[in-house]
Amino acid sequence: MKKLVFILLLFVFTGTLLAEDGSQLWLRLSGGKNADVSCNLNNATTEIAIKELKEHWYGNTPVQLVFSKAKELTRLGEGSFVIRRSSGSDPVRIEASTKQGLLYGAYHLLRLQQMGQAEGEMDVVETPRYQLRVLNHWDNLDRSVERGYAGKSLWEWESLPGKISPRYEAYARANASIGINGTVVNNVNASPQILSASYLEKVKVLADIFRPYGIKTYLSINFSTPAELGGLSTSDPTDKAVQRWWKDKVKEIYQLIPDFGGFLVKANSEGLPGPQDFGRTHADGANMLADALKPYKGIVMWRAFVYNPGDEDRANQAYQEFMPFDGQFRDNVIIQVKNGPVDFQPREPFSPLFGAMKKTPVMAEFQITQEYLGFSNHMAYLAPMWKECLDSDTYQQGKGSTVAKVTDGSIYNQKITAIAGVTNIGTDINWCGHHLAQANWYAFGRLAWNYKLTSEAIAREWINQTFGSTTNNPTNTAGSFSSFRDALTEMLLESREAVVEYMMPLGLHHLFAWGHHYGPEPWCDIPGARPDWMPSYYHKADSKGIGFDRSSTGSNAAAQYHSPLSEEFGNLSTCPENLILWFHHVPWDYKMKNGKTLWEELCYTYDRGVQKARSFQKIWDQQEKTIDTERFLEIQNKLKIQMRDAVWWKDACLLYFQEFSGMPIPVDIERPVHNLDVMKKFRLDIGNHENALEKDLFMK
Numbered sequence: 004m005k006k007l008v009f010i011l012l013l014f015v016f017t018g019t020l021l022a023e024d025g026s027q028l029w030l031r032l033s034g035g036k037n038a039d040v041s042c043n044l045n046n047a048t049t050e051i052a053i054k055e056l057k058e059h060w061y062g063n064t065p066v067q068l069v070f071s072k073a074k075e076l077t078r079l080g081e082g083s084f085v086i087r088r089s090s091g092s093d094p095v096r097i098e099a100s101t102k103q104g105l106l107y108g109a110y111h112l113l114r115l116q117q118m119g120q121a122e123g124e125m126d127v128v129e130t131p132r133y134q135l136r137v138l139n140h141w142d143n144l145d146r147s148v149e150r151g152y153a154g155k156s157l158w159e160w161e162s163l164p165g166k167i168s169p170r171y172e173a174y175a176r177a178n179a180s181i182g183i184n185g186t187v188v189n190n191v192n193a194s195p196q197i198l199s200a201s202y203l204e205k206v207k208v209l210a211d212i213f214r215p216y217g218i219k220t221y222l223s224i225n226f227s228t229p230a231e232l233g234g235l236s237t238s239d240p241t242d243k244a245v246q247r248w249w250k251d252k253v254k255e256i257y258q259l260i261p262d263f264g265g266f267l268v269k270a271n272s273e274g275l276p277g278p279q280d281f282g283r284t285h286a287d288g289a290n291m292l293a294d295a296l297k298p299y300k301g302i303v304m305w306r307a308f309v310y311n312p313g314d315e316d317r318a319n320q321a322y323q324e325f326m327p328f329d330g331q332f333r334d335n336v337i338i339q340v341k342n343g344p345v346d347f348q349p350r351e352p353f354s355p356l357f358g359a360m361k362k363t364p365v366m367a368e369f370q371i372t373q374e375y376l377g378f379s380n381h382m383a384y385l386a387p388m389w390k391e392c393l394d395s396d397t398y399q400q401g402k403g404s405t406v407a408k409v410t411d412g413s414i415y416n417q418k419i420t421a422i423a424g425v426t427n428i429g430t431d432i433n434w435c436g437h438h439l440a441q442a443n444w445y446a447f448g449r450l451a452w453n454y455k456l457t458s459e460a461i462a463r464e465w466i467n468q469t470f471g472s473t474t475n476n477p478t479n480t481a482g483s484f485s486s487f488r489d490a491l492t493e494m495l496l497e498s499r500e501a502v503v504e505y506m507m508p509l510g511l512h513h514l515f516a517w518g519h520h521y522g523p524e525p526w527c528d529i530p531g532a533r534p535d536w537m538p539s540y541y542h543k544a545d546s547k548g549i550g551f552d553r554s555s556t557g558s559n560a561a562a563q564y565h566s567p568l569s570e571e572f573g574n575l576s577t578c579p580e581n582l583i584l585w586f587h588h589v590p591w592d593y594k595m596k597n598g599k600t601l602w603e604e605l606c607y608t609y610d611r612g613v614q615k616a617r618s619f620q621k622i623w624d625q626q627e628k629t630i631d632t633e634r635f636l637e638i639q640n641k642l643k644i645q646m647r648d649a650v651w652w653k654d655a656c657l658l659y660f661q662e663f664s665g666m667p668i669p670v671d672i673e674r675p676v677h678n679l680d681v682m683k684k685f686r687l688d689i690g691n692h693e694n695a696l697e698k699d700l701f702m703k
């Protein structure tokens with residue numbers, strides 16, 4: 004009996020050692036050999052850099068971390084670093100003019116090592132494109148996560164400030180390794196309670212853990228907090244008592260968190276309070292908070308995500324609201340704008356606010372969590388989507404005024420430059436719900452640091468670090484790993500487009516089911532509900548055609564773009580076909596550039612998405628021998644779910660739109676396997692979305 008227990012324990016123990024549960028993210032650094040590391044600056048941040056290198060650098064030469072105010076370094080700016088080595092036998096020198104720069108340099112050297120690029124001569128100069136590279140957590144105080152699909156919130160509010168989860172530091176380390184230097188820990192739909200004394204004590208503990216990793220803490224605030232928490236009779240930003248209340252609150256915060264970053268604000272949006280409730284403007288609201296934060300160098304990130312039900316096209320509203328206030332914001336305010344004018348859809352044109360606001364800094368907000376791209380069930384590598392936005396030419400200052408350049412300070416003289424990503428992180432052991440979704444957290448950080456990196460380069464880096472170790476699979480050889488890496492890179496690079504194709508191709512958007520944003524419900528019609536939350540508001544399918552007319556004969560959203568885009572988008576024959584139904588109501592028999600009718604093109608594109616999902620499964624199944632069993636099987640299972648969902652999307656959308664087009668589904672594509680009337684009756688149990696389809700749709 005004793006022997007059996009011993010064997011069992013041994014099994015469990017070694018099993019844990021070998022477990023590849025994804026918890027180590029891309030930081031599966033192999034044990035080094037207590038490397039020779041020196042540093043001329045001693046503080047909590049450089050201590051981390053030294054420790055990481057000592058433990059994980061296995062090059063034969065020492066590493067010198069050199070803090071220096073040399074001109075070259077100070078000119079490069081905060082967080083920058085250089086890594087130099089004249090020959091393979093010399094020490095590696097990492098130099099920076101800030102402690103964060105030294106830490107980033109250390110992580111970069113380890114990354115190069117993982118990539119096999121830390122040998123011989125080195126001459127690396129790295130400088131971040133944006134000053135502030137910020138994660139937004141949509142985490143509630145009850146630990147639920149709005150649009151989170153990876154378990155509960157990491158922040159264990161109930162046991163803070165007393166108990167400290169080891170995950171807080173692991174989180175900070177992962178972020179620092181990719182250059183993220185700010186985090187907003189609570190939901191934009193903010194509870195006033197976050198500013199209560201007891202919560203601020205908890206936030207302080209997190210901020211203290213994040214600080215050595217170069218990460219500043221920010222909070223989302225609720226605009227009515229003076230009334231709701233402070234007991235004032237109003238939260239009017241022009242009211243003296245309200246202004247006083249914010250000043251005192253800010254002072255209290257900085258006493259606890261001296262390097263506090265500032266506030267993120269969602270105001271007068273989706274039912275939340277804001278300055279307009281008191282007849283004031285967004286500028287009045289933002290400036291009042293900015294004044295309170297100014298003495299401490301804090302900033303306000305004020306969101307432009309505002310829209311109201313009514314006659315005006317939702318896509319037009321943020322521009323109309325904010326453009327009149329260009330130049331009227333304090334210099335410590337930055338306007339946070341979602342990548343597209345509607346709402347994080349699988350494909351949108353870029354928001355016309357980018358580049359149009361010339362006197363007020365603007366920052367992009369991306370969504371890392373896959374609210375509209377299959378939750379944590381579908382593989383959708385988002386670097387290509389974010390790059391599509393960042394690389395879009397706004398033409399605001401002539402050709403080449405890309406979204407990246409009008410937000411990074413290179414075209415406009417912005418005092419603050421920033422970029423934000425709504426995280427996909429939770430308590431799941433692999434942090435993101437889907438092993439492959441870790442690539443999106445990674446890619447956001449890397450692009451925020453340098454948007455010039457290609458999606459492919461980022462994917463390869465991530466794969467090397469995440470799957471590269473051969474320690475868990477003795478059969479894994481260098482050759483088989485490189486073919487695995489090629490295969491997975493190809494899958495990742497195709498994946499976002501595949502999701503667009505089987506969900507919402509050709510510029511379609513918001514065809515989601517009521518109550519969640521997972522499955523298709525293009526027919527959804529809830530009596531009395533807000534029309535701009537109904538799919539038909541967006542697809543406008545009728546017997547003549549499909550799509551939202553945003554040309555001059557319709558809502559004229561195209562005119563919010565700078566010429567020549569306004570003409571290009573506004574004209575059916577020049578509008579890019581992947582956005583055609585975003586900007587136009589197009590006849591079913593309209594001839595596309597390839598000679599097919601719109602209806603045929605829609606059918607073939609949905610089918611192509613489905614075929615891509617099938618090919619992901621086929622490619623993946625060949626990888627069984629190359630990586631650890633645990634992650635292989637978990638990803639295999641996710642790809643099955645994705646496949647089923649892809650068919651469901653295609654059938655639902657094509658069968659539904661066919662009721663309007665009255666045209667046949669081309670015979671050479673996959674036949675539908677669902678019936679429209681059954682799909683229409685079906686309600687997805689979103690609480691259990693992983694198995695819901697199998698249980699509800701297929702077995703009933």
Ligand code: BDP
Nearest residue numbers: 149150191192269308346347
């Ligand atoms: C929408 C989400 C909602 C968020 C909102 C926002 O469905 O949960 O609160 O965006 O960004 O896409 O404020």
